[in-house]
Amino acid sequence: MTNSLSSSTHAVPTAPGRVPLLGHIPSVLRHSPVTTLRSLQAHGDIVALHLGPVTVYVVNSPDLIHRVLVTETDNYGKGRLFTRSTDIIGNGIATSEGEFHHRQRRLMSPAFHRTQLRTYGEVMRGQTEAITGTWQPGAVLPLEKEMNRLTARVAAKTLFTSELGDRAVAEVQKTVPLMTKEAMRRVMVPDVINRLPTPGNRRFFAAIARTRKILNEVMSAYEEQGVDHGDLLSTLLRARDEETGEGMTHAQVHDELITLFIAGTETTSTTLSWLFYEITRHPEVEERLLAELETVLGDRAVTFDDLPKLEYAARFVDETLRLHAPWLSMRRTKVDVELGGVHIPAETELIYSPDAVHHNPRHYPDPERFEPDRWLSAPADRRTFITFGAGKHKCIGDHFARTLILIVLTTIVRKWRLTTVPGYKLREVPDVLLRPKTLPMTVEARAACRTA
Ligand code: HEM
Incomplete structure (x- = not known):
């Protein structure tokens, strides 16, 4: 990465904790990247962070983030993370x-259009019922793993509903966790290490090749059949550009x-996982949620068309998404830019943290408090x-x-009461989102709880 400070960058405050040569690396390691980014919110709209010889700019203010992502987006590329x-x-x-x-x-x-979501809604409920159908009352389950199993199955079943996709479903369920884990690690280490013929790298590239082969076979089978299965894969294979009439090649569909x-x-x-964790910490939220579900659904299973009526549930989800947002995203300047009165040279990496913005008391009063009702009115500044994210x-x-x-929340919460095990101590690890390292929870059938 090339990076040089121009004459006007003296206006940019430097983050505290800089030491010679290593810059902020020791400080970031000591406090964790997430804590560092949250603390930098108090140090200005843009803050310089020196990671050894490399200077990155941390963009803190929602206004400037909006300029980078939305109004002046042509000046910025996606950056190293991507x-x-x-x-x-x-x-x-x-x-x-x-x-x-x-x-x-x-x-x-079109694959994310309302009519498609209505169809996927059925898959989502079906898969939730299938997975929770294996739960035994009183069992202690690793909830973070259960939720991962569930969302991977939903993704697979919305992508390929036809049995032609069964092999692909099995394969991607095996390889995607490996890929997700590798994605963050590979960003952090030099590219040359990613290319070495180590057993780990060989396993990784073999998994990618295997998945590619199976997905190609499924795509060919779909096209030979010529039937619209109403799933994501059919939608992608049939998509045509309105202007040129062209579709996607198999290689493109594979990548998507x-x-x-x-x-x-x-x-x-x-x-x-966070939703269920927050429920255990806020019994009043659980009560209001259950009351709303009783009023709106009675004994019926939830459908896509019920969702707009679940207003409290939506506020609960919004508050969870606010408090537990992605902690790191990046862009890179394509040209020299002026941002917030600061000159930033081309090819400079910018960091912004949705998590840090959401924990700033200037934007959300008492930000650590979990309060779904803060969403009764929209935030004064939607940015x-x-x-x-935002923009294109x-x-x-x-x-x-x-x-x-x-759908998962409403389907589970009505049938099951989930509680963290006694003595549970939350430890968070940074992936795309900060996530609970483990979340062992006891599951009790709700009907049994009521009669107890
Ligand atoms: C709580 C769940 C999710 C969160 C917090 C989340 C967050 C984000 C964020 C912040 C971005 C923007 C990245 C950037 O601009 O640098 C993004 C992009 C994206 N997300 Fe999500 N996402 C979620 C779920 C999903 C789901 C369910 C899908 C697909 C089924 C999805 C597919 C994508 C894709 C394809 C992009 C790239 C879009 C583009 O560059 O045009 N995400 N997501």
């Missing part, structure tokens, strides 16, 4: 830019499938809520994620 992910997700919408990204986004949007798996599985499962790269799966989270 360019390093191309080994895994190839040239999918999450890693691409410019006209190609725009085209892919147009082709993929893997992108959707990686982007959509762990993010949603982590949010679900302060960036769990799903905003999460394409945001409605999918909200639908999934609400």
Whole structure:
């Protein structure tokens, strides 16, 4: 990465804790990257962080983040976090830019249309019932793993509903956790290490090759059959550009499938783990949730069309998404820019943290307090809520994620009461979102709780 300070960058405050040569590295390691980014919110709209010889700019203010992501977006590329992910997700919408990204986004949007979400809603409820159907009352379950199993199955079953996809479902369920884990690690280490023929790297590349082969076979089988299965894969294979009439090649569909798996599985499962964790800490939330479900649904199972009526549940989800948002995202300047009165040279990495913005008391009073009712009115400045990003790269799966989270939450909470085991101590680890390292929970059948 090239990086040099221009004459006007003296205006940028430097983060505290800098030491000679290593800069802020010891401080970041001591306090953790997440804590560092939260603390930097108090140090200005933009703060310089020196990581050894490299200077990155941490953009703190929602206004400036909005300029980077939305109004002046053409000046910024996606940055290291994404360019390093191309080994895994190839040239999918999450890693691409410019006209190609725009085209892919147009082709993929129909797969996330309301009518599609209604169909996926049934899959989401069915898979939730299937997984919780194996739960034994009184059992202690690793909830974080259960939620991961669930969201991986939902992703697989919404991508390929036909039995032609069964082999692919089994394969991606095996390889996607490996890929997700590798994605963060590979960003952190020099590329040359990622290419060494170590057993780990060989396993990783073999898994990618195997998945590619199976997905190619499934795509060919779908095309030979010529039937619209109403799933994501059919939608992607049939998508045609309105302007040119062109569709996607198999290689492109492959990259988008893997992108959707990686982007959509762990993010949603982590949010679900947090939801159930927050319920155990806030019995009043659980009561209001159950009361709303009783009023809106009675004994009926939840459907996609019920979701707009579940207003308290939606506020509960919003508050969870605020408190547990992605902690790190990046962009890179393509040209020299002026941002917040600061000159930043081309090819400079910028960091912003939705998590840090959401924990800033200037934007959310008493930010650590879990309070779904703060969403009774929209925040004064909507740019302060960036769990799903903003602008042309905003999460394409945001409605999918909200639908999934609400359906899983309502389906589980009515039948099961989940409590953390005695003595449980939360330890958080930073993946895309900060997530509970483990979340052992006791599951009790709700009916049994009521009669007890
Ligand atoms: C709680 C769950 C989720 C969170 C917090 C989340 C968060 C985000 C964020 C912050 C971005 C923007 C990244 C950036 O601009 O740098 C993003 C992009 C993306 N997300 Fe999500 N996401 C979630 C669920 C999903 C789901 C369920 C899917 C797919 C089914 C998905 C697919 C994508 C894709 C493909 C992109 C790239 C979009 C583009 O660059 O045009 N995400 N997500």
